[in-house]
Amino acid sequence: MIHLTDTEIQEYVLDRNACSTQIIAHMQSCDTCKEAAAAYEILFAGIRAQPDAVFDFELSELVLEKIQVPERTRKPVPVLTILLSILCAGGSYFFRNDIAHLFSGIPPLLLYFIIISTGAVALFLLADMYKGYQQKMMQLDRY
Numbered sequence: 001m002i003h004l005t006d007t008e009i010q011e012y013v014l015d016r017n018a019c020s021t022q023i024i025a026h027m028q029s030c031d032t033c034k035e036a037a038a039a040y041e042i043l044f045a046g047i048r049a050q051p052d053a054v055f056d057f058e059l060s061e062l063v064l065e066k067i068q069v070p071e072r073t074r075k076p077v078p079v080l081t082i083l084l085s086i087l088c089a090g091g092s093y094f095f096r097n098d099i100a101h102l103f104s105g106i107p108p109l110l111l112y113f114i115i116i117s118t119g120a121v122a123l124f125l126l127a128d129m130y131k132g133y134q135q136k137m138m139q140l141d142r143y
């Protein structure tokens, strides 16, 4: 006689209505499986009688201690950027009469090349910035 597996006996003990008729018929006729089912019933009753697991300490305090809050530091003043801005403004003012003739000495073909290459670099930087933006948004969506 082939007996029921432990899984089938446990399913029988936990929910007899969900078991197949073959399992129910075997359980009614086999003393070995009935003994195993009775042992599982005692085991499950003991598990149900156990109190719920509760921490005997305050978990949130321990977790909050581990979380490191980054110190807020003031960003340094961008001295180099300010100096370059002042230099550019001063240079523009100093050469204000010559700015109109700035591109007049450059051959048109070289001027087109400068414009096209500047536009290509700007497009590349813009695409890279957009890609970085999308990656950051995906990282935010995970949280």
Ligand SMILES: [Zn+2]
Residues within 6 Å of the ligand: 002, 003, 004, 026, 030, 031, 032, 033, 034
């Ligand atoms: Zn059996």
